[in-house]
Amino acid sequence: MTTLDLPERQGESVGAGKGSVKRAKSRRGGSQGSRVAPILFLTPFMILFAIFFLLPIGYAIYQSLFHTEVSGLGLGPNSTVTKFVGLSNFSSVLSDHSFFSGLGRVVLFGIVQVPTMLLLATVLALLLDSASTRLKRFFRLSFFLPYGVPGVIAAILWSFLYLPGLSPIVSVLKSVGFGNVNFLGIHSVLWSIANIITWEYTGYNMLIIYAGLQAIPQSLFEAARIDGASELMVALRIKLPLIFSSIVLTAVFSIIGTLQLFSEPQVLRAVTTNISSSFTPNLLAYTKAFVENDPNMAAAVAVILALGTFILSFGFLKIVQRRAFSEVEL
């Protein structure tokens, strides 16, 4: 916040003394000779955006309305027939058991993992903010470090840490008396994936929230402290409401990320058979496209997923915004 406010104020002070005459002049100047310029500035981005965002979305929707059938032996150029089938791809995805079990898995994952991670991130940010320790920098760096590890590599790394025989964690747990802990079991593997995601992104989310905390003026806490409020009270009553928008932002990005879950389960498939080819909706789309060679069905899954993500993150934003505003009015 401060980084943004500061230059704005400087900008204002430059023109402040001169009054409205200059402002009117500058407005005229602004529209002068600038009819074409903004279009030219926007063109490169808009062309690329159209090709790599709008066109694929349109093409996915188009593809999802067709069905390609292989006739005969599937050899030769005329062996496949593509015909318009309307929404039947969607109805077959929506009546597909594996789609729903994958979706249910991802939703369950999101309900548990996202709040856990954000709670952890918020607590860590608040602790770091109020800590007067010299170790602050060390903590902040070590929490943020996993975000520097690419998702696939993090998943490979943790897959080793889950693998019996290779993992020191499994052997330590055994020697402490937990027996043979199976991180890759049919039920536990989902939570092992949740752990990988939590490990990777808690620090990143903490940094977003921490940045929000840094933007709060110190005078606000001073007043409360003089009134005898404890650190905990200051954190809960003053800091938490003020960083609410940062937490909402992290929640939206986490929801988008959860629904897209792909790399971590895909990587863990190398070490366990308990992750099916339809473990998450995204994995299902990948399987449909590249294993079953059915791009039409894959497109239908992708469209449903994109739509669902959009509605969910947008809806969440709206609900939370309304609540936030009603709180402000109180």
Add this chain to the structure above:
Amino acid sequence: MTLVDVDKPLKKRGATGAEKLSSRTSIISMAFLFVMATYFLVPVYWLVISSTKGPSTLYGSQGFWFSHFQFFSNLSGLFGYSNGIFVRWILNTVLYAGVGATVATFIASMAGYALSKYNFAGKEAVFSVILGGVLVPGTALALPLYLLMSKVHLTDTYWSVLIPAFVSPFGVFLSRVYAGASIPDELIDAGRIDGASEFKIFRTIGLKIMSPALVTIFLFQFVAIWNNFFLPLVMLSNQNLYPVTLGLYSWDNQYGQAPQLIAYVVIGALISVIPLIIAFLSLQRFWQTGLTSGSVKA
């Protein structure tokens, strides 16, 4: 005077009470911070230790401590394996992420600058569409993009991974917000009076003032490309074009057949992550700039 005198003892009493309480809570919170730091650091520690081991000692020894140090033979094995393909993967990654993020930053900042500093019909509509792009999941785009690219025979080329990386809707959003807040209109007008072209004004004034935001956009896009697994997985089948993440993933799926690969996956993961982590931690300041300005709008 009296106010101060009354205040002082009160403040002191409050402070000692709070201190007593906070000394207990601060021990607990310090302990918690240390536990969490351990959680975040242990996997990396394991990676460092394991990079010094061979395939047999990886399985046979205590995972949290050294055993039969062979870091350098692992290293030469890694760089020599399959005609030094690992080096190629690193260079590919640098190409994809470096070139991709540079171009994306330039294009996005130009668009954000235009959306912030000019008025034209349909401006807000354009901006909303771009903003919607931030919420579209990248993996949902990758499949149809693959189908489209295969129509024009561009799959399995450098372009298929590089060009999609040029688009950063988040970059447009960030540079619009930043340009609006930091570039005074008066400065642009002064440039016009001096007879500079609109592009020259953008290049000399706009880009200069926006440079902190540009670094942030570059970093975000760089990491997004480096982290992107789905797009190269879908697009590429030629090993020579792989980024390092996809390369290590392919080794990770082969060590059942070639046991020495597991040691290369471990040390390869470490080598590919080190420069990124150093860049990350040293540029932390810019992360916070981007993150705060992101949360302002939300």
